[in-house]
Amino acid sequence: MKLLTLNFLTCARKACKATNAAFPLHPKDAELEIVEVELSPLFVRNILPRVEWEALRTLCQDLGLPQLPATAPEPGELFTPNPSDGVEGEGIEEVGEEGEPTQTLKDLHHVLLETTIREGKLVCGSCGHEYAVKEGIANFLLPSHLV
Amino acid sequence: MSRPEDTLPPDLFYNDSESRKYTTSSRIQHIQSQMTHRALSLLSLRSPSLILDIGCGSGLSGEILSTFSPETNPGGPHTWIGLDISSSMLAVALEKEVEGDLFLADAGQGVPFRPGTFDAAISISAVQWLCNAESTEESPAGRLSRFFNGLYASLRRGGRAVCQFYPKNDEQKKMVSSAAVRAGFGAGLLEDDPGTKSAKTYLVLTVGGGELDGDITGVVRGMEGVDVMDSRRRTKGRKRGEEAKGSKGWIMRKKEQMERKGKVVKTNSKYTGRKRRIAF
Numbered sequence: 001m002k003l004l005t006l007n008f009l010t011c012a013r014k015a016c017k018a019t020n021a022a023f024p025l026h027p028k029d030a031e032l033e034i035v036e037v038e039l040s041p042l043f044v045r046n047i048l049p050r051v052e053w054e055a056l057r058t059l060c061q062d063l064g065l066p067q068l069p070a071t072a073p074e075p076g077e078l079f080t081p082n083p084s085d086g087v088e089g090e091g092i093e094e095v096g097e098e099g100e101p102t103q104t105l106k107d108l109h110h111v112l113l114e115t116t117i118r119e120g121k122l123v124c125g126s127c128g129h130e131y132a133v134k135e136g137i138a139n140f141l142l143p144s145h146l147v
Numbered sequence: 148m149s150r151p152e153d154t155l156p157p158d159l160f161y162n163d164s165e166s167r168k169y170t171t172s173s174r175i176q177h178i179q180s181q182m183t184h185r186a187l188s189l190l191s192l193r194s195p196s197l198i199l200d201i202g203c204g205s206g207l208s209g210e211i212l213s214t215f216s217p218e219t220n221p222g223g224p225h226t227w228i229g230l231d232i233s234s235s236m237l238a239v240a241l242e243k244e245v246e247g248d249l250f251l252a253d254a255g256q257g258v259p260f261r262p263g264t265f266d267a268a269i270s271i272s273a274v275q276w277l278c279n280a281e282s283t284e285e286s287p288a289g290r291l292s293r294f295f296n297g298l299y300a301s302l303r304r305g306g307r308a309v310c311q312f313y314p315k316n317d318e319q320k321k322m323v324s325s326a327a328v329r330a331g332f333g334a335g336l337l338e339d340d341p342g343t344k345s346a347k348t349y350l351v352l353t354v355g356g357g358e359l360d361g362d363i364t365g366v367v368r369g370m371e372g373v374d375v376m377d378s379r380r381r382t383k384g385r386k387r388g389e390e391a392k393g394s395k396g397w398i399m400r401k402k403e404q405m406e407r408k409g410k411v412v413k414t415n416s417k418y419t420g421r422k423r424r425i426a427f
Contacts (some may be wrong), residue, residue, distance in 0.1 A: 005228055005248045012252070012259035014293075023261050037246070043195035043226055050197075050263065050303070113226070137237055140230075140252035140259050144284055147256050 001136050003059065004112040007051055011124035012131075012140050014147065021125035024055040028130070030063060030120035037113045041101040044109055045078055051112070060111065068111070078105040150315060156281045161204075161233035170205040170239050179271060182347060183208035184219050185339065186269050186309040189351055192222035196266035199301065201254050201294075201310070202273025203229025204236040206245035212269070213246040228265075230254055232276075255290030258297030265301055268308035274350070275312045278319055291323060295330035299354060308332070308352040320348065327352055395420030 009025050016022040053072040060068050080100045122131040122138060129146065132139045151160050161169065169175055186208075192198075203209055206229060215223040227247040231237055237249050252259065255277050277294055278287045298308060314320040320336065327334040332352040339347040390396045398420040406412045413419075 001248050004226075008228075008260045008264040010259055010261050012257055014257065017257075038224070040195050040224060040226075043197075046194055046266075047197055047226075052261075135241060137241065137249045137251055140250050140256075141232070142253075142256055144282065147285075 001117045001133060001138055002113055003056070003115050003117070004047065004051070006059065006117065006122070007056055007112075009122070009138075011126060011129060012142055013124070013127055013129065016124055016126045016129075019126045022127075023125075024052070024059065025122040025124055025131065027059070027062060027117060028121040028123050030133075031118045032063065033116050033118040033136075034114055035116050037109075039101065039106065039109050041078070041105055041109075044105055044112070045075060047112070048072065048075065048078070048108070056111075065111065065115070073104050073108070078102060078108075150275075150313075152275055152279055152315075156279070157276045158232045158234070161236050163235045163238070166205060166233065166235040166239050169236075170207065170243075176207060179207045180211055182271050182311045183211045183269070185347075186271065186311060186349065187211070187220055189309045189337070189349065190267045190269065190307050192225065192267060194222055196222065196225050197264065198225050198227040199258070199260070199265045199268040199298075200227050200229040200247065201258075201268060201270035201298070202276070203227075203231050203240070203247065203249065204233070204273075205239040206243060206247065206249075208269060208271050209240075209245050209247045210243075228260075230258075254294045254297075255285070257293045258301045260297075260301040262300045263303040266303060266306055268298060268302060268306070268310075268352075270308070270310040270312070272311060272313060274310045274323055275314060275319070278315070278322065288322065288326065291326035292329065295327045295332065298352075299330045299332055302354045304355040306354045308354075310350040310352070312348060312350065314348055324350060 006025065006027070009023075010017060011022040011025065013022075051072070053068075057068045057070075060066070078101065080102055116136060117133055118136055120133050122133060123129070124131075154160065198212055200209055200212070209227050209229055211220065212223065212225045212227045214220065228250070229240070229245075229247050230250045230252045231240075232251070232253050234251055237251060240249055250259075254273070274294075277290045280287050280290060302308060310323075312323065314323065324334050324336055327350060332354065334353075335351045337349040337351055339349070390400070399415070402412050402415070402419075
């Protein structure tokens with residue numbers, strides 16, 4: 001399971017959904033794996049505003065990954081400026097008109113999409129329920145008394 | 148054709164042999180990919196997006212989502228997250244090394260993602276399974292409502308969802324679409340080849356997005372002489388506006404009502420419901 005996905009997951013219990021502690025889920029005994037994924041700069045740009053940066057930072061800390069900066073990178077940092085679309089290209093965002101992806105974007109891609117949790121558990125901060133992760137597949141089936 | 152929904156719950160029906168049959172049958176593969184392409188064209192995504200696949204099974208539709216092709220998937224390659232209740236199906240997906248993240252989860256128990264996560268959602272031949280409840284503690288209506296409520300919350304504003312499903316009858320079709328509307332979606336049913344054996348029903352759902360003006364599938368966009376019948380909220384609003392409380396029409400209606408009940412009501416005259424103007 002990608003770290004990006006973990007950044008969106010909450011506890012599945014109805015009682016937990018309303019509480020703040022249901023997000024993020026905390027990994028336990030996590031076994032990481034790097035799976036190479038083709039770089040898609042537009043996707044990273046698209047998804048970045050939706051990522052909870054603070055949660056991602058603590059997650060990286062917990063997993064012993066390199067420390068992330070305190071604030072999320074600005075959209076402008078993701079691409080090197082393209083000299084051809086200077087003034088007139090600013091208003092309309094055309095797909096494919098950006099410059100080359102920067103190292104920041106490549107690092108983000110590596111953390112969010114290539115780093116995956118293979119085995120382990122995810123623990124809800126509110127109810128303490130443990131969701132098992134096996135071979136990258138998390139088990140979110142709830143027993144009927146927890147639904 | 149027999150309906151597998153009527154025989155067993157999905158997690159038991161799709162066992163190892165059934166999952167393999169489903170995934171290796173070229174006929175099913177063909178139909179599945181056709182439906183996925185149709186759903187993708189209804190979603191009309193323009194840039195690489197995050198998509199939720201409900202009932203992803205062995206990832207047949209996921210494979211289409213994560214490949215780029217200028218004609219059929221112009222916005223791709225998309226990143227997807229799949230939910231399925233059958234562990235055998237997921238095992239097949241794992242063998243195939245699909246690119247999306249997989250979850251063993253029951254859509255009828257809700258969607259465990261935080262609000263505004265996905266750009267779009269897709270579901271191919273899965274929603275009809277939610278119309279069955281396997282224990283006395285849950286009901287089909289309850290499962291459908293938990294699913295659509297969770298889906299509505301997890302999609303971002305302006306997002307879309309396309310659910311292809313096989314309704315057993317008109318009643319079931321209505322149950323599913325009304326559950327979606329109740330969750331807050333703008334919903335429309337689209338039928339391909341209606342009346343034939345290969346009829347396909349798509350439930351097209353939108354979150355917010357006022358610019359669509361009822362035409363949520365976008366099929367009739369730009370066509371002349373086509374009116375979209377959208378009876379969702381408008382009739383309700385107009386009814387309320389037509390007859391304000393205290394107006395002449397309202398008073399007359401109330402008087403009639405009271406008369407029918409057998410109460411003593413003053414006879415109507417030309418002064419009934421008129422304003423008392425100031426004399427000077």
